Amino acid sequence: MPKSSTDKRHFIIVGVLVVATTVVMGLLLNGVLPLPEAGVTQASTVDWLFRLHMWLIAILFALVVVLMVYSFYIFRRGKRTDDGEHFEGNTTLEIAWTVIPLVVVVIFTFIGIQTLNEITASPADQLVVKVDGRQWSWLFEYPDGTQSDELVVPVNTNLRMEMTASDVIHSFWVPEWRIKQDLVPGLTTHVNFTTDLEGEFELMCNQACGRSHTDMVTPVRVVSEQEFTAWLHQQMVAQGRQTASK
Numbered sequence: 001m002p003k004s005s006t007d008k009r010h011f012i013i014v015g016v017l018v019v020a021t022t023v024v025m026g027l028l029l030n031g032v033l034p035l036p037e038a039g040v041t042q043a044s045t046v047d048w049l050f051r052l053h054m055w056l057i058a059i060l061f062a063l064v065v066v067l068m069v070y071s072f073y074i075f076r077r078g079k080r081t082d083d084g085e086h087f088e089g090n091t092t093l094e095i096a097w098t099v100i101p102l103v104v105v106v107i108f109t110f111i112g113i114q115t116l117n118e119i120t121a122s123p124a125d126q127l128v129v130k131v132d133g134r135q136w137s138w139l140f141e142y143p144d145g146t147q148s149d150e151l152v153v154p155v156n157t158n159l160r161m162e163m164t165a166s167d168v169i170h171s172f173w174v175p176e177w178r179i180k181q182d183l184v185p186g187l188t189t190h191v192n193f194t195t196d197l198e199g200e201f202e203l204m205c206n207q208a209c210g211r212s213h214t215d216m217v218t219p220v221r222v223v224s225e226q227e228f229t230a231w232l233h234q235q236m237v238a239q240g241r242q243t244a245s246k
């Protein structure tokens, strides 16, 4: 039977290995996480939770793999002929592996609800853009009635996309904006974004919606307030709605 000082030594070695493996795996997972640059404030909230999950995955990986590999190697039978020790159970251990995961799940549920509240919050000063998804293109409509098949929005603005679909289910997804939302025929769904990065991105449909599903990739331009106003005016003139000017 192993002496308790030997047991303690095993625990210390395993503890150190678990911590080291967690750090290496956590850094590795977060390093290879293929997240594009964040283009809206909601994205950093989502990314933070994403990275927290990566650390949790690293801890679980280290706990399972280190204990398993260490036991395989150190306690292998080798040339020994004696039987291993028989265990009936360990109440402390059983309580620990029930209570700790329960507490972790409750904490993550709480963080998840908070994150959801943050990313779905609707501030008062929103620019509402109506989005129609159809096979296989998008139509955007601005509050002044301007229609466009590309999405142009001003930077540092609270956007509210009010969306529906004309035929089958589509899904609104700009990878730099992270959050996806389905467009459902007969329903109005919405998603909020606060733009904080100017640039050109791509909107794609994230629900396989038929033969030309992949043709739904559409430019998204986040521009300065002045550029946006100029663009809107230009569209208005092109669409022959000068009188709608305001």
Ligand SMILES: [Cu+2]
Residues within 6 Å of the ligand: 133, 134, 169, 170, 171, 205, 206, 207, 208, 209, 213, 216
């Ligand atoms: Cu689609």
